[in-house]
């Protein structure tokens with residue numbers, strides 16, 4: 001078992017607001033890790049520190065055997081780190097296929113037939129192939145989320161960061177999205193998934209961490225973590241001895 005990602009004593013503050021406080025954990029290659037925590041706990045900031053759009057005040061990020069702390073976002077993307085955003089950000093005036101092609105050419109650096117082949121493979125995996133010629137702006141919320149996954153996968157990532165991708169979906173749509181994410185994970189991509197829709201998260205991840213005020217306050221098997229005093233007290237806002 002090798003570690004694909006390691007955060008070492010990572011800290012970041014915006015003035016008085018601490019978004020990362022000595023964050024320290026690793027991700028095994030091929031693992032799916034879930035992240036939960038209250039609003040404003042610093043979860044998205046953690047993704048910004050991993051993707052390199054934000055620099056830490058101290059600590060380091062290691063990916064695929066290299067210290068990448070000094071690397072920018074573009075370099076990290078080329079190394080194999082991709083993310084989906086909380087609010088899907090497709091090019092609405094382009095078709096689904098064209099959106100995928102932008103990612104395959106810009107992020108994966110492919111061209112011509114190779115880029116097209118990758119797009120078709122990913123669209124099949126994300127179940128968007130039947131919508132390939134539809135404008136992104138006309139997609140349902142579920143399909144916009146699938147397009148967000150498609151764009152991230154067309155960068156050919158080793159590590160996929162999912163930021164609250166299940167929010168706003170109906171139960172049935174959520175189940176369909178979970179099936180797609182399980183499929184992506186089964187193909188070998190390592191995943192870190194931040195999610196408030198906990199039952200969706202638990203259907204995919206093998207380990208869970210809890211972040212509060214930028215600190216990792218619990219970590220372990222999902223069921224143990226969900227039943228822990230820290231989660232009851234801080235995440236669910238229930239007194240531990242209630």
Ligand SMILES: Nc1ncnc2c1ncn2[C@@H]1O[C@H](COP(=O)(O)OP(=O)(O)OP(=O)(O)O)[C@@H](O)[C@H]1O
Nearest residue numbers: 014017018019037038039040041042043044045046
């Ligand atoms: N660039 C910034 N400048 C100043 N404050 C920031 C900046 N980015 C984030 N913050 C603040 O840091 C805190 C953590 O934000 P972050 O988005 O990381 O939390 P989160 O856990 O992802 O929250 P949510 O679950 O609501 O998405 C918030 O109080 C936010 O307002």
